[in-house]
Amino acid sequence: MTITLNRVLRNSLSKKVLTAFSLILAPVFAMAADVVEPPQEFNPSAWDWSTLLTLALMLLVILVIARAFDIGSLTEKISGKRLVSPHKINGWVAIIFLVLGLIGVWYEMVYHGKYVLLNDAASEHGAVYDSMFMWTFGFTFVVFIITEVLLFYFMFRYSYDENRKALYYFHNNKLEVIWTVVPAIVLTFLVLRGFNTWSKITSADNEDAQEIEVFAYQFGWKARYAGADNKFGDNSFTFISGSNPLGLAVEGSVDELSQSLTDEIAGLEALIASADDSAAVWSARLKNFEAQGRQRAYPEEYKKIREMAMDAESGAYVRGLEKEIKRKSTNIKRIAKFRADQNMFNKAAYDDKVVTEIVLVKNQPYVFKFRARDVIHSAYMPEFRAQMNCVPGMSTQFAFTPIKTTDEARAEKGNPEYDYFLYCNKICGAAHYNMKIKITVVENQAQYETWLAQQAPVVAPVEAPAVEADPATDTTSQATPSVALN
Amino acid sequence: MSTAALHAEHEAHHHHKESFISKYVFSMDHKMISKQFLITGIIMGMIGMIMSLLFRLQLAWPDDQFSIIETLLGKWGVDGKLDPNFYMGLVTIHGTIMVFYVLTAGLSGTFSNLLIPLQVGARDMASPFMNMLSYWFFFMSSVVLLISVGVETGPASGGWTVYPPLSALDKAMPGSGLGMTLWLVAIILFIVSSLLGGINYISTVLNQRTKGMSMNRLPLTIWAFFFTAVLGLLSFPVLLGAGLFLIFDRSFGTSFYLSDIYLEGVGALENIGGSPVLYQHLFWFLGHPEVYIILMPALGITSEVISCNARKPIFGYTAMVISLLGIAFLSFIVWGHHMFITGMNPFLGSVFMILTLIIAVPSAVKAFNYITTLWKGNLRFTPAMLFSIGLVSFFISGGLTGIYLGNAALDIQMHDSYFVVAHFHLVMGSAAIFGMFAGIYQWFPRMYGRMMNNTLGYFHFWITFICAYLVFFPMHFMGLAGVPRRYYQFTLVEQFDVWVDVNKLITVAAIVAGAAQLLFLYNFFVSIFRGKKSPQNPWGANTLEWSAPIDVRLHGNWPGDLPTVYRGPYEYSRPDREEDFFPQYVPDESAPEVLEPEKAKSAPAEKEVEEESSVFFAAIKRVFGLG
Ligand code: HEM
């Protein structure tokens, strides 16, 4: 048995491969040595002495270890005795790994642990949340340390010895019952506590809670405050248009939308009527293009023209237009149905305020009501220990009470620039990573009211029927996400 | 069969009885099919890994340009900068490849195929033909998925969970066009493959066991493959349904998942009445069992490898089987823990939280049993053994963070943060990959009749092990600091600036880990041709696969009669035996009464071992209707 293993070990090929391997890795180590300031370009000639030294050292270590294996097996071959057992070596490496690993864990907890959001929650339920976290952490950390230490210690302690035989031991019912029941009890405790915490957070139903609507779209957020009447105007996705991004029930805007849809349909119908002509035009253009032999020089245009010509020929073009007409007329019909509903168009939306920053008052309970326009987004407010998905066609909510103003948080962090944000935390497209809205928590009602007074209502109070909303403040735009980066 | 006959069989293909095509391509031999799964899995794994390195470069150095990105990706990497859309595509395809192609087909397909017939003592699978189909569906599926990466609008990019409406509307993101269609086609082919395989595994285990191989003498590998196949058979059809509904929504104007949508650049859509959350329920009804479909075969392999290389019986065989059964059952009723914050009823959230935390108990039992198996063992550190122990370490580190995520209250903050990325990469990604490596190192001689190089194996293990922790451990802290996942770059948020260096460290460690896989590839492919010839039973293992001739790999496995099984698979280091193992197929020439009295006492007769668990197995047999 052992003889076979030894034979397998004795293979000088491995040394060559390991050398090749270290060489392949050289640039990586160079990167590692340079982590703080990455090289703009891969340029080995610019490596300084310390980098090269590190490299050489790494190489040496790998070779020495490989050599140790080789010498070991060579001596064994000569003397017929086992000198360096690979089992012993691996046992030692396991112990070294354990010690270094534990130091690493400790280092991480000290060094990066301080960035973990704990004990500084900006919301009332945050403290409950944090204590739940600490209990879980306490239990799991103890189990983690005990089991990992045992695992690697056993690797070291019981590494192979020809003269020893393992214990012939199948099971121990008492032991197994113990380690089924103990975790069960601990988990029961955690479940009960978790249940309690979860119910507290999700049932925070407060009569005085102020509602704020948070609206998610590709790729940005808007918030809506109820305005002076303290009532939200009704809305529907069918009312959404460039000037009415939230789809609020505002007659002027909705009628305008209906009218422009009607106009668009007329335009599309005209296109269908002239489809035969346009097919002829496209195919003529295609022929022309090909005749001039320009397809090589302008492959993109050529592709486009050919596609148009083919679509026109196959009828796909007309079918596409018809589909558009159907979609638009459904929209018109739906608008008409809602339009008749006096309850919906009760002008409650007029004084609503649609804003691009959320302002909250300290110690005031809030209920955020979430809506999504296009795909699923998720409103993530880590400092407030709050998150809820925003799902098209479904209304969701999250209630919480902020307890720390932005200024207080800034003082605490020693960072005058610090701000709370609500991030998007459900993959939603290319600019997902840049979809956020600022949350500011102010000290008192007066500050909030001053801010709110500066925000324009949806429909200006005096006569003018013009619809007011600010579509221009999107942080990003769909077509050119890169623009938003700057 | 005589040696001459054996030889004749070996030479068969020289005499044109078996053509190249039927032997190597459309083979119906489970051993060949298992190699096909393995090689395809390794190739897919390499591709998945390279993708992760590409997007890791972006995360570590978002402001730098890498010419390699432009070279490899063309228009998606103009000026050496990864396009945000393609970043999403890479992440999505990376996840899909790793979860389905490497760790479902590559792992379960390889080892279920190799080991089920050999370890239960069957000549082949119940239906070799379906088995062959299973591989070729998988192959087609892989090809379609890889093609989807190259289409003009890019591959599916909505994450490996492809939640609608994002994945349903081609105007919502470029990847939701043709790329998404191909993704769905690939997954449907994959499901077909997985069902064909699963049916085969189950029926082979139930019906084809050789004489003496009662259910309670099955190696734990087989138990694990068996439960895995049952899980797959029950859950994949649900994903098929979810996928079909998605196809209807995408192409035929239905509204299963769509309602009240306004798309920029299009307008208000007609769809009303559907629910995006319905998709999530259907998806996770597969998705959660899927993580155990990934993990259980790895756990089974680990049980076998640890026991064999500790030269010690696996501790608590019955408990191991019961916990597998418990995990398999519970995994069907915990899917809601992926959906705590979708706005579902908080009461439902509580129910899912309780069920989820219950599943931690059988998992804990398994971890403790592994550790106890090592206690007072005689541990031979073959690379397979090291990878198995690595699995146990990851299983613990990653499993413990599951207790946080299963807690609905804690999940409010942690959902979709980097904490989740750390959790599932440890418990599912790294652990299962390590199980797969353990299996490869352990059964390579069984597959190719040659040995892999151990020294390279040691380096492969330690480098990969250390780097995996370096990559995934810091991610816990990022997540706890509120860093969301699936972000193309973090530098637009000032709060995340402290993670810049960590991201670099992670990327460097990932590259080193990736390079270490080259050692493995070299070792694997060179050993196929140049490795030392393997002895008949290189690891001194007890199970049946080592009784079939190793130098000639017969279609039919054993020349002559099938072996008979005399005892359980974990009789290592029996005090009454000279050798430290006692194979299942070796008859007991020294019956207990011949032994000296005290030895006879310490070595329980086979009968006793069998009886201890007979109540449980009698129940199992009843349930499955076995004789
Ligand atoms: C080379 C080693 C690996 C590295 C460096 C790596 C890294 C990553 C990173 C950075 C992400 C993106 C996280 C995010 O932004 O959400 C990711 C996603 C993912 N990875 Fe890996 N990973 C590796 C191996 C694996 C393995 C072995 C698995 C097998 C389970 C796996 C499964 C996944 C899945 C399922 C996702 C989620 C994809 C999605 O968001 O849709 N990865 N990986």
Ligand SMILES: [Cu+2]
């Ligand atoms: Cu979003």
Ligand SMILES: [Cu+2]
């Ligand atoms: Cu799950």
